[in-house]
Amino acid sequence: MTDGHVLEDKSHFRGVWVFLEHRKQGLRDVSVQLIGEGRRLADLRGAPLTGVLLGDGVDELAKYAIGYGLDRVLVVNDPILEIYRSRPYAQVMAQLIRRHKPEIVLYGASKNGRDLGGRLHAILETGLAADCVKFDIDAEGNLDMIRPSFGGKSLAHILCKKHRPQMASVRRNVFVAPPHDPTRTGEVVPEKVELGPSDVDATLVDFQEFTKEGGLRPEEAAVVVSGGYGLGDPKPFGMLQDLADLLGGAVAASRKAVDSGWVPKMLQVGQTGMTVRPDLYVAVGISGAVQHLAGMQESKKIVVVNLDPKAPLFEIADYGIVGDLFEVVPEMVRQLKALKAAAADGRTTVPATVQ
Amino acid sequence: MRVIVCIKQVPRAQELQVDPVTQTLKRVGVPSEINPPDANALEMALRLKDHLAAEVIVLSMGPTSFDESLERAVAMGADRSILLTDRILGGSDTVPTAYALSETIQKIGGYDLLLCGEETTDASTGHVGPGIAGHLDLPQITYTSEIRIEDGKVRARRTAEDGTEWWETTMPCLCTVNFGCNKPREPTLTGKIRVERGGVVTHWSCADVGIDPKKVGLFNSPTIVAKVDTVRLPARAGRIFSGEPEETVRKLLDALIADRVIVP
Amino acid sequence: MERFDAIVVGAGPAGSAAALTLARKGFSTLLVERGRAPGVKGMFGGRVYAWPLADLLPDWAKDCPVERSVVRENLAFLTENASLTVSLDSPKLAQGRGTSFTALRAKFDAWLAKKAQDAGAMLVTGIRVDDLWREGGRVKGVSVAPNDHVAAELVVIAEGAAPTLMRKAGLRADLEPREVSVGIKETVELPPEAIQDRFGLGEKEGAAFVYAGYASMGLRGGGFLYTNKASVSLGLVVSSEDLSRKKIEVQDLQTKFRMHPAVQRLLRGGKVVEYSAHLVPELGAGMMPQLSTDGVLVAGDAAGFLINNGYTFRGVDLAMASGIAAGEAAEAARASGGMTKANLAVYEKFLRARNVLTDLERFRRAPLYMKNERLFDVYPRMLMEIAERMYTVDGSGKERLFDVVLDEASAAKVPKLKMLLDLLQGARSM
Ligand SMILES: Cc1cc2nc3c(=O)[nH]c(=O)nc-3n(C[C@H](O)[C@H](O)[C@H](O)COP(=O)(O)OP(=O)(O)OC[C@H]3O[C@@H](n4cnc5c(N)ncnc54)[C@H](O)[C@@H]3O)c2cc1C
């Protein structure tokens, strides 16, 4: 199965590919973001940018995707590929890569992107860098794949010099989505790939979509109020919502709060959740594990409320309050409300609590 | 039923340190632990063992200092453990690692379920599990939080970005297990006694397994770490207030207003 | 099911000595310690009277982690701001079976446990034994969790002062406040040279202090200070009944004690690096729990083997000696056919042979005697004032010593007869 591309001459590997993830007839945002970065890299290499779209009846989507900056889209339509399935997707990708020999293949560092990339890189015996946040082309023309390492304390430059294609997965929301140009033209190339029912080795028997009732999405909010395991149970999140409402922001959470079942998975900030960069990130009862920092350390201002003055999150705080969140948060709500009321009355000071 | 759990020993999360000279993780003298998601995978296996007649084998690839974690796994309830250890494996990236582990799994043979963690805290790629499945051409279900064996089939709950999926597949198969999906048990006295009696960790070299030396190690890894930059995080004011909430909150809000982050 | 001849619970001095003795006598022995390592859960430093070691390990001095050999004993009486110290300097203190040394528990306990391992015992750490494991009413081993039992003919309970297993085994009731003292200990770091200078010691020499009077602010109890290599162990043992009656926090007492000029002087510039608090059973021989039953022996603090008579504080030596006696009793019981209650009753004989019970009985009045608060409050103050007046020359005319004593006695409002009785009682119990 392996073909170990240990190469003398790498010149016949050309072009940049992006693996396009789709859902409900639309591209996922990480895939769109990838097209933008892929375009830049393809231009640097003087090579075409190709999207790869696997699905069932996705020709229209392929045409639409070109508008984001692709030169062409390879499309494989098959009922087996309607939803993402590890083995058939990996088989098809492996065949396409062997057939067309791209120089670079990019995936979203999503669950499915990693599931696919991890399987594929072993089959193809080539390098795959996970969770990249930046790319460059080095002097020899190799892709310099830059990813956070050691818990975000440093950035590692990963090179894959002898093997092709060079593959990388890309973290969501680090690259800006390019604008869509409906007039852009490109080729939609249908590909024939061997697939039989025996390739379906796993079935999806149930799917429960995550829902988030209304409200602002943390990724889009200017203010994020995030709660952690220190909240103790789901109830105090109501208090965080009050605070977020006053600040015009959204509520998010640490993984431990999510894993405890207190808030939906969609609200998880961190390495394995979302990355947010709001103007203000208020972390309440969150200790600050490296995996959490990975998702919020680029916030413009960071405020930390924690009982434990040694909580690592204080180290990257602009402002911190050492105190009990059950006292501090209600007081924040009270003073903010008072400020609002005062501003409405034209006053500027907050009245003290009446005791 | 035979379950093989792949575990890696990693430096404790709080104590990740980079050697300024070699730009690699310092591993000597740093307290270690079982990679946390792998501990969840092991717990998953042990729970299956609690209910079914399952044999749980723990597999790791690394230096002999990894014995510590393998022994802990046995003390927690695994039946035995295997350490693939060989100098020529040093510096392997995920491709040789997945290859070498696959070969070792085949040498063990007779397996029904392979479990990995979702990712390691030191490399954090999550590629080794799917890589093993790719090598062995097995069905894979990644990011699972619950696994049931029903009618000889595996049903697993997978957490994807936008929802929870239940997958069904045949055995043998590979699943990767989410960090935090269960609470790994503590070692038992009986388990620790077994460890003390010895012989719970079997060491295999590449030659023992039949691993091709030309496919493993630093030089046969497709990727190299060319350099590591330290991240310069933006300077932060770092003003920490403590005292009465009324006072600390007032100071905080004053500061945020002064910074024009909030406008009253 | 894992199976041993004997399981010892707790790798303190009692447990390790028992495991070592049992292993030597051919018992397959398991020593279980709940701490990450032996000694980490125990108190940090203290003084060990070495005599049981001489029996257990004749070569002990070769590698025993001794901090300093005690060559100077001090008994100090404190009032609020003054002190009177009686000091004994004698080469005899550091010779022969009577020798004593200071040690750090983390090192000492680890060393002794290692000796037990070397003798063939298996040591398992990080496991807390939850209960004795019984089947059909008989003790069959120990139990950690519902599915985690290990079988043994004999269980030696050496769990220390908190009688969890003892209670579960029905071998003793909960300790009453009057039966326990609270021990508190701080480790104060100081450079070795500073220690040698301040205490007038050689490089390997150490000093021990016992403090009475203001150290415990008049509560029943006292203070101690031991010099280690590069630190000083400073602590108090105070009646927990008195603490709760007077509503005093032991930490506050300790701080006041540390700040006392006489103590402060010795610790200047030192840094408190460790702090721990612990129960001290003050049972006395009269309140001894059951020491053996079917398949069970009890050793060390768990059995209340502790002597605190005001000028010496002995626990570790009695713990080790009782551990040895437990091993000897097991051997004798095996020879008589098994670990039955009747066969194990020989334990008492072996304890007596090692003077554990004998010493306890000799001092059995000490706990009662120590109920007398005057000893911790009135008398030290009186003594101090006598000394102060003796040594004060201010031109106001010198009194005769006898007059001074009588004066002080009446000032302290203790009837002379009572004083006499106290003294007699004291002399008898010591
Ligand atoms: C592979 C992997 C991936 C991961 N991905 C992520 C991720 O994407 N996102 C993420 O967040 N984590 C992630 N984690 C988990 C991460 O390592 C931490 O376990 C997690 O972030 C801890 O969450 P926490 O800070 O809420 O909880 P804790 O670490 O338990 O901290 C709770 C904090 O609350 C404070 N507190 C308690 N009570 C109060 C009170 N009354 N008032 C004020 N403060 C109080 C405590 O002092 C403490 O600091 C991942 C881990 C692994 C292994």
Ligand SMILES: Cc1cc2nc3c(=O)[nH]c(=O)nc-3n(C[C@H](O)[C@H](O)[C@H](O)COP(=O)(O)OP(=O)(O)OC[C@H]3O[C@@H](n4cnc5c(N)ncnc54)[C@H](O)[C@@H]3O)c2cc1C
């Ligand atoms: C402040 C203070 C100062 C002292 N100073 C001195 C001194 O200077 N000289 C002196 O001779 N004595 C001193 N003592 C007394 C001495 O510490 C004890 O008498 C002695 O340690 C008793 O030994 P032991 O082995 O019985 O118990 P411990 O030393 O208490 O050992 C018991 C061991 O059992 C373990 N254990 C308990 N329960 C379990 C369980 N369920 N499962 C597994 N393991 C368990 C514990 O972790 C511990 O390691 C002092 C005591 C105090 C409190």
Ligand SMILES: Nc1ncnc2c1ncn2[C@@H]1O[C@H](COP(=O)(O)O)[C@@H](O)[C@H]1O
């Ligand atoms: N050296 C190793 N030995 C055994 N298992 C490993 C090793 N490296 C990775 N794994 C397994 O693969 C998973 C993913 O690792 P990674 O791809 O490094 O993030 C881990 O959670 C382990 O289950």
